[in-house]
Amino acid sequence: MRLRRLRKSPNIREIFADSKIRKDKLVMPMFVDENITKREEIRNMPDIYRFPQEQLVEKAKEYEELGVKSILLFGVPKHKDAMGSASYDNHGIVQRTIREIKEETDLAIFSDLCLCEYTDHGHCGLIKGAKIDNDSTLDVYAKIATSYAEAGADGVAPSGMMDGQVRRIRKGLDDAGFEETLILAYSAKFASAMYSPFRDAVHSTPSFGDRRTYQMNYLSTREAIREVELDVEEGADVVMVKPALFYLDIIKEVRNRFLLPIAAYNVSAEYSIIRSAAKNGIIDLDSVIDESLSSIFRAGADIVISYFTEYLLKAEKN
Ligand code: PBG
Ligand code: ZN
Numbered sequence: 118m119r120l121r122r123l124r125k126s127p128n129i130r131e132i133f134a135d136s137k138i139r140k141d142k143l144v145m146p147m148f149v150d151e152n153i154t155k156r157e158e159i160r161n162m163p164d165i166y167r168f169p170q171e172q173l174v175e176k177a178k179e180y181e182e183l184g185v186k187s188i189l190l191f192g193v194p195k196h197k198d199a200m201g202s203a204s205y206d207n208h209g210i211v212q213r214t215i216r217e218i219k220e221e222t223d224l225a226i227f228s229d230l231c232l233c234e235y236t237d238h239g240h241c242g243l244i245k246g247a248k249i250d251n252d253s254t255l256d257v258y259a260k261i262a263t264s265y266a267e268a269g270a271d272g273v274a275p276s277g278m279m280d281g282q283v284r285r286i287r288k289g290l291d292d293a294g295f296e297e298t299l300i301l302a303y304s305a306k307f308a309s310a311m312y313s314p315f316r317d318a319v320h321s322t323p324s325f326g327d328r329r330t331y332q333m334n335y336l337s338t339r340e341a342i343r344e345v346e347l348d349v350e351e352g353a354d355v356v357m358v359k360p361a362l363f364y365l366d367i368i369k370e371v372r373n374r375f376l377l378p379i380a381a382y383n384v385s386a387e388y389s390i391i392r393s394a395a396k397n398g399i400i401d402l403d404s405v406i407d408e409s410l411s412s413i414f415r416a417g418a419d420i421v422i423s424y425f426t427e428y429l430l431k432a433e434k435n
Contacts, residue, residue: 136415138407140433144227144380145185145426148318149173150193151210159318161389163396165424167193167318170214177218183430187225189274189422190214193319194235200243201235205260207267215268227301228270230261230286231277233321240323241277241331249331251279258282259289262298266290272299272354278306278331283351301380302353305341305367308332311360315385341367342374349375355420360384362409365416372417381418383410388424403432 123133150157150167159165168176177188192211194203203209215226232254233241242254254277262273273290275282283302290298308329316322333341345356356375358368359382368381391409395402406425413421 201232266295311386383423
């Protein structure tokens with residue numbers, strides 16, 4: 118047997134490949150910032166910007182023309198307080214932006230649901246004493262969810278890793294008549310050092326402590342499966358593993374055990390590291406983007422949230 122027969126030419130290699138990057142399965146993250154009037158490039162993330170509302174909507178239209186199908190929207194509010202009250206304001210920055218994108222495009226919109234961008238302490242939940250209080254946070258999450266649904270979001274993506282968040286949000290949505298709003302649950306979200314460019318961008322670094330009492334320990338595989346299992350039971354439509362590249366084993370394990378769609382989040386520092394290594398001449402950018410995203414699909418992700426989405430779709434056009 119000579120396996121090299123299957124590799125002898127580009128066309129032979131292509132027809133026998135058993136996985137590939139699906140460009141229509143890529144989700145582009147977008148940041149709307151209430152504090153700026155001109156777009157600002159995010160530090161260490163070349164070509165990725167925070168936009169004021171109207172510029173973001175223009176960009177979303179451009180994305181739609183490029184062939185982007187869906188976006189994951191994040192907001193940076195003007196007002197932060199201990200309760201994160203700007204998060205569920207029906208006229209808040211994210212809610213207004215969702216409405217306008219929906220008026221102008223057919224893009225599917227997932228809206229990130231968390232408190233860390235809205236609280237003055239930067240944690241993903243409310244503080245009681247010195248702790249992040251799980252159950253009082255759930256009520257706020259439900260309010261955010263209905264305000265996003267009301268604005269027209271196709272789905273909400275709770276990223277705070279509070280126990281019971283999917284159940285509480287599902288109930289809140291259903292009670293308010295939003296049975297059609299999807300929940301894309303950040304199920305196995307690890308306490309990772311790979312979020313730093315993101316936190317820098319949305320000013321959500323915790324002012325004390327860290328996120329390790331709610332985000333997962335990266336040494337716990339079985340617990341990751343339990344997190345997914347619970348979210349499935351609680352009514353998640355899609356489960357997510359995050360980050361993606363250091364967690365391909367988790368994606369694979371979740372793929373083998375569950376039937377619902379799996380999302381993987383190719384996070385900010387995964388983008389930064391590749392861009393920076395390419396800039397320094399260490400790697401070839403296009404090749405490494407292709408190889409790294411291929412690995413995420415090959416591990417079993419159905420959809421991939423990636424800052425490379427725009428780049429890839431643009432490359433395809435040219
Ligand atoms: C907020 C949130 C984070 C990311 C997505 N939602 C940061 C965090 O948990 O600290 C990270 C995204 C990225 O790094 O690209 N809960
Ligand atoms: Zn958060």
